[in-house]
Amino acid sequence: IKTLAIILAAGSGSRMQMEVPKQYLHLNGIPMMVYSLKTFEESCVDDIAVAVPEDDIEYVDKNIIKKYGISKVLYISKGGKSRYESVYNALLHPAVLKKKYDLVLIHDAARPAVSKNIIENSIKGGLKFKAYVPAVLSKDTVKIADENGFSRLTPDRKDIYCIQTPQAFSYELCKNAYRKLFEAGDFRGVTDDAAVIEKMTDIKVKLGYGEYTNIKVTTSEDVEIIEMFLKKYII
Numbered sequence: 001i002k003t004l005a006i007i008l009a010a011g012s013g014s015r016m017q018m019e020v021p022k023q024y025l026h027l028n029g030i031p032m033m034v035y036s037l038k039t040f041e042e043s044c045v046d047d048i049a050v051a052v053p054e055d056d057i058e059y060v061d062k063n064i065i066k067k068y069g070i071s072k073v074l075y076i077s078k079g080g081k082s083r084y085e086s087v088y089n090a091l092l093h094p095a096v097l098k099k100k101y102d103l104v105l106i107h108d109a110a111r112p113a114v115s116k117n118i119i120e121n122s123i124k125g126g127l128k129f130k131a132y133v134p135a136v137l138s139k140d141t142v143k144i145a146d147e148n149g150f151s152r153l154t155p156d157r158k159d160i161y162c163i164q165t166p167q168a169f170s171y172e173l174c175k176n177a178y179r180k181l182f183e184a185g186d187f188r189g190v191t192d193d194a195a196v197i198e199k200m201t202d203i204k205v206k207l208g209y210g211e212y213t214n215i216k217v218t219t220s221e222d223v224e225i226i227e228m229f230l231k232k233y234i235i
């Protein structure tokens, strides 16, 4: 079994309202993306691909990948304007087309507290179900709003899951679904990779093992919380 992990760090972090893009933000003194790189490095994935903004490729290679000794990185690909473009570029990078992967794991660098347990479960789940995503039950009640900001619907909380990464897919399935997505050119509703599979194929996505500590650092208040969770990671 050959597994590729794609780590996405090409966002602008606009919701953080900070000068530095969030993937370079230091958490307990270490750049955010180093945490998930280290955890994937120590997992059983074979290769790692990293997506970063085009202008930062050299910087990341020298100051992150080499500096922190991440040896499984096969290539750094250029990010796109949107998350799905970053994924597509990484999936079709020349270095990857030469290899034959069975499975691809796609992970947001913005989830630095991902654990080895989540990665291992995603690998097992991806092999078994072809499309598998870490999930946790929503702690909050969720409401669907109408266009005037009134509640239109309250789905039963027992059916509501918050979806995390790494999401795991059969490599060919994922590549073909992304190719079809770009051919169709309709990107509405695509905020994660599972949505691409759901939109472009008839494979059902299995919701699997996630952890509440695997939060996505999105707004500035997440920084204090994640630094607490990351104290157990010694780098």
Ligand code: C5P
Residues within 6 Å of the ligand: 008, 009, 010, 011, 012, 023, 051, 079, 080, 081, 082, 083, 084, 086, 107, 108, 109, 110, 111, 216, 218
């Ligand atoms: O914006 P959002 O929180 O959904 O971003 C999730 C992940 O996708 C982040 O790790 C971010 O760096 C990445 N991303 C990317 N390319 C983009 C936008 C986001 O790699 N154009």
